Amino acid sequence: MIDFKILVVDDETEFTDVYKIIFADKGFDTYSVSSGEECLELLKDQSFDLVITDLKMGGMNGMELLKAIHEHKYNCEVMLVTGYGTIESAVNAMKLGAFGYFIKGNDPEVLLKEIDKLVKIKTLEQDNMKIRSRLNDFNYLLDSNSTKFKNILKVSEKAALSNSNILILGESGTGKEVIAKYIHHVSQRKDENFVAVNCQIFSDGVLESELFGHEKGAFTGAIERRIGRFEEANNGTLFLDEIGELSLNTQVKLLRAIENKSFERIGSNKNISTNIRLISATNRKLSEEVKIGRFREDLFYRINTITIEVPSLRERKEDIPILLNFFLNQLQQEMKKKITKVEDGLLDLLTVYDYPGNIRELKNIIERLVVLADDGTIRKRDLPDLKMYDDSLQSPEEIKSLKDIRQNAEEKYIRNILAMCSGNVSEAARLMDISRRQLFNKLVEYDIKH
Numbered sequence: 001m002i003d004f005k006i007l008v009v010d011d012e013t014e015f016t017d018v019y020k021i022i023f024a025d026k027g028f029d030t031y032s033v034s035s036g037e038e039c040l041e042l043l044k045d046q047s048f049d050l051v052i053t054d055l056k057m058g059g060m061n062g063m064e065l066l067k068a069i070h071e072h073k074y075n076c077e078v079m080l081v082t083g084y085g086t087i088e089s090a091v092n093a094m095k096l097g098a099f100g101y102f103i104k105g106n107d108p109e110v111l112l113k114e115i116d117k118l119v120k121i122k123t124l125e126q127d128n129m130k131i132r133s134r135l136n137d138f139n140y141l142l143d144s145n146s147t148k149f150k151n152i153l154k155v156s157e158k159a160a161l162s163n164s165n166i167l168i169l170g171e172s173g174t175g176k177e178v179i180a181k182y183i184h185h186v187s188q189r190k191d192e193n194f195v196a197v198n199c200q201i202f203s204d205g206v207l208e209s210e211l212f213g214h215e216k217g218a219f220t221g222a223i224e225r226r227i228g229r230f231e232e233a234n235n236g237t238l239f240l241d242e243i244g245e246l247s248l249n250t251q252v253k254l255l256r257a258i259e260n261k262s263f264e265r266i267g268s269n270k271n272i273s274t275n276i277r278l279i280s281a282t283n284r285k286l287s288e289e290v291k292i293g294r295f296r297e298d299l300f301y302r303i304n305t306i307t308i309e310v311p312s313l314r315e316r317k318e319d320i321p322i323l324l325n326f327f328l329n330q331l332q333q334e335m336k337k338k339i340t341k342v343e344d345g346l347l348d349l350l351t352v353y354d355y356p357g358n359i360r361e362l363k364n365i366i367e368r369l370v371v372l373a374d375d376g377t378i379r380k381r382d383l384p385d386l387k388m389y390d391d392s393l394q395s396p397e398e399i400k401s402l403k404d405i406r407q408n409a410e411e412k413y414i415r416n417i418l419a420m421c422s423g424n425v426s427e428a429a430r431l432m433d434i435s436r437r438q439l440f441n442k443l444v445e446y447d448i449k450h
């Protein structure tokens, strides 16, 4: 069956029957109704690629139907069927946006050729949509000034060519999922699904049903059959994030599915074979987890045919300027806000900080700067806690007086608590167990704006 739905509209059933046979024979999904009114009713519930309507009908005629379809903005083409005597109105119909017309009694091949053109247009549009959605989906920065990260990209591209299972290691927020998507994107599986599952957010039983699916009635609450992520990812890529969080029980089931390249839905004996590339990721040291018996060794060797270690952001600080640019562009579009200037010294502060939360943290900070920006300028004063950036500038050799250190710590503490309370002084004072007056004095002393 071709993915193309046709609706034939004619009050003479002998014609609709003939069309149905011809179209069905060519593999089109064909329906028929006997009036324009019925056609409009059906279009409310179902979508069709093409409506072929007779021009002359009792009730609403073909031309009126064409106008109504356009008025409702239904996304389908219309072709008119006409006798010799009415060709002129068929031509007028084309001026009104009909895709074409067909003269009753002519060779149906002529009509089929016209339909074929539409099928080709539809396929082309679908391909374009797929390409666009792939590109939209891949809105990440892959340029890098860091040799380490450039190497990661090279290894990813090579790994993508194979079918091997890949393990991505790295701290939280370094972009492990981004790398997984990139591998999928450059692999031969790119037109198939990329399915991501975060193993941490599900409890044991729920995760198994998430991965393998279940049959209706398999357990209390299984009110209908559910396709699991393994099935969804068939022929594509399955990305298991936080794989280090899997229980030993689920590890056994996952290992079996990988080894046998097949699995069963929960509550079913039917074996379903699967063809997936598995990419796993974790911020845990999996080899250590194996040593202490928290992660199965056999599974570890199954999933890490190729291991990719994504560097932390502090190991690739040379990328902070281009990441800043990238996120600024992205956020300007998302927030419809123009940023034309980065205040002097801001980039230095951003570069000096160590980002325990990696790119995720940098992105959040930039988002905050854009939200708080006015006059199109992002500024130092809007950084979440300026002091922590200055702190990382201190070298261990710099010996300071105890008083300085104490004041430093106090100021940082106050700034953090204030940020936690979104600047609410009463709440911050309560948390710090001091009076509002005492806190106000400290704010003046440290020149903290709130």
Ligand SMILES: Nc1ncnc2c1ncn2[C@@H]1O[C@H](COP(=O)(O)OP(=O)(O)OP(=O)(O)O)[C@@H](O)[C@H]1O
Pocket (backbone or CB within 6 Å): 139, 140, 141, 142, 170, 171, 172, 173, 174, 175, 176, 177, 178, 179, 241, 281, 282, 283, 359, 360, 363
């Ligand atoms: N190269 C990049 N270009 C643009 N954005 C990126 C890039 N790398 C990471 N990010 C952004 O940083 C955030 C964290 O990325 P991602 O989720 O891939 O990290 P992760 O290492 O998988 O994190 P976790 O271990 O917490 O799951 C996301 O918002 C992502 O869009």
